[in-house]
Amino acid sequence: MPETAMPFRIARIQAWSLRVPVRTPVATSFGVMHNRPAVFLRIEDAAGAAGWGEVFANWPAAGAEHRVNLLIDDIADLVLGREWNDPAEMFGELSRATHIRALQCGEPGPFRQVIAGLDIAAWDMAARRHGLPLAKLLSSEAADRVPVYASGIHIDAAAAVIAAARAAGFRGFKVKVGFDRTSDPAKVIECSRQLLPGESLYADANQAWTREEARHFLKAVTEAGLGWIEEPIACDAPDGDWIDLARLNVPLAAGENIAGTDDFDHVLSLGALRFVQPDVCKWGGVSGNLAVARDTLRRGHIYCPHFLGGGIGLIASAHVLAAAGGAGLLEVDVNPNPLRDALASSSDFVRDGYWHLSPRPGLGIDGIPAELHDHVTLWRETG
Incomplete structure (x- = not known):
């Protein structure tokens, strides 16, 4: 991991579930996807620096909206306002802190996926702050x-x-x-x-x-x-x-x-x-x-x-x-x-x-493009 300092404190979390019907379903040996879903999230610190992440939502069919609610209702309280030394520290602590919650509901996968999306967003924000593409x-x-x-x-x-x-x-x-x-x-x-x-x-x-x-x-x-x-x-x-x-x-x-x-x-x-x-x-x-x-x-x-x-x-x-x-x-x-x-x-x-790869800072993403706004099925924020 990078040796440069990357402390951060998340002040705001936004999350969107999106769905787009597809003419030709995507078939696998275990099932068929009749639309393309996604969960995008954005984090922001008190100074306005931001980062974007994505949460796995392909399966089951109701997964996208569920993961938005899981993030806002069950995980955000562990994230907001806390000082983290770097994204890896946040990833490790959230994995430990949600272990019992995931056992209680029998859903370790969705918890892992939401934490993964937060981690991606934190790294994107860190790279933007340093003016570097994430890979660099x-x-x-x-x-x-x-x-x-x-x-x-x-x-x-x-x-x-x-x-x-x-x-x-x-x-x-x-x-x-x-x-x-x-x-x-x-x-x-x-x-x-x-x-x-x-x-x-x-x-x-x-x-x-x-x-x-x-x-x-x-x-x-x-x-x-x-x-x-x-x-x-x-x-x-x-x-x-x-x-x-x-x-x-x-x-x-x-x-x-x-x-x-x-x-x-x-x-x-x-x-x-x-x-x-x-x-x-x-x-x-x-x-x-x-x-x-x-x-x-x-x-x-x-x-x-x-x-x-x-x-x-x-x-x-x-x-x-x-x-x-x-x-x-x-x-x-x-x-x-x-x-x-x-x-x-x-x-x-x-x-x-x-x-x-794009040479732009972070992941090179500025936001959800306008042509996708009509496909948002749920939007929530907290902080």
């Missing part, structure tokens, strides 16, 4: 661009979507599988045959299979040369299942449904994952994800941040990846999402297989 605040050696790949590609629509993503500047593509055990392998192989030199193909099963089903898929797609298979089995499957699959022909990736430094330490110690994929808006924010990223690299694995949400979290993911270094890839969902594109459109950031 986190590391003076941060890159100004990171490799990128297109994700969210349903296997049944892969040919057309990959062609469009290629034209938009992507050179890596991740297809969604786990829908049909009989036909999925052949479809993946066909996708691999359409790749151009220098391009890569990945697959994501979203925890769809048992160990035996995953073994069958991996053996069937050997000739596809997949860069990785993501979440072929449940993230809480027995260690032995992950170790068994790691012996096969495709590198394993996971992490979006893992939370906490202890759990990531266990996963890294197990050695089954080649690619480790925490989500900046689901757990950890910048503080937790940067620590996991650096530990991942130190142990010889590859950090590739997971992301599926609005534009603020995507930009934050790019900055953490740039600060961490390594050979990781930034995930960019290419399904239609105005809540992403109004702030972080691929047409503005992606060129020749790379995401190019």
Whole structure:
């Protein structure tokens, strides 16, 4: 973490839930999203300095509004008016202070996600104060661009979507599988045959299979040369299942449904994952994800941040990846999402297989664009 002083005191919190209906639902092996949600938040200190963050809200369908209320009604009292030495201190203290509250209601995930959004906003505010892009605040050696790949590609629509993503500047593509055990392998192989030199193909099963089903898929797609298979089995499957699959022909990736430094330490110690994929808006924010990223690299694995949400979290993911270094890839969902594109459109950031970071201070975000105001479903503030 940076050695520069970053004390702050939050005087005001604002939060918005937004939803945009989509013509083509986003399908995964575990369910379908019929709209694109997001939770954006803004913090402000007494002098008017501000920072923006994002809270995971993709699932369940009622998640966005719930997380706004959770932030304002149950977590804000732990934040407002307190002096923090830096965002990492706030992240750690809020994680400890909300532990019993999360146990009481059986909802550790939403608490973690709200804290992650607050952490992102605090880091954005700190970087703005120093006049630096967030990546440069986190590391003076941060890159100004990171490799990128297109994700969210349903296997049944892969040919057309990959062609469009290629034209938009992507050179890596991740297809969604786990829908049909009989036909999925052949479809993946066909996708691999359409790749151009220098391009890569990945697959994501979203925890769809048992160990035996995953073994069958991996053996069937050997000739596809997949860069990785993501979440072929449940993230809480027995260690032995992950170790068994790691012996096969495709590198394993996971992490979006893992939370906490202890759990990531266990996963890294197990050695089954080649690619480790925490989500900046689901757990950890910048503080937790940067620590996991650096530990991942130190142990010889590859950090590739997971992301599926609005534009603020995507930009934050790019900055953490740039600060961490390594050979990781930034995930960019290419399904239609105005809540992403109004702030972080691929047409503005992606060129020749790379995401190019903005040189503006912090995350480079000034506010919620006017075209999104009609999609706000709930707005609350306190302080």
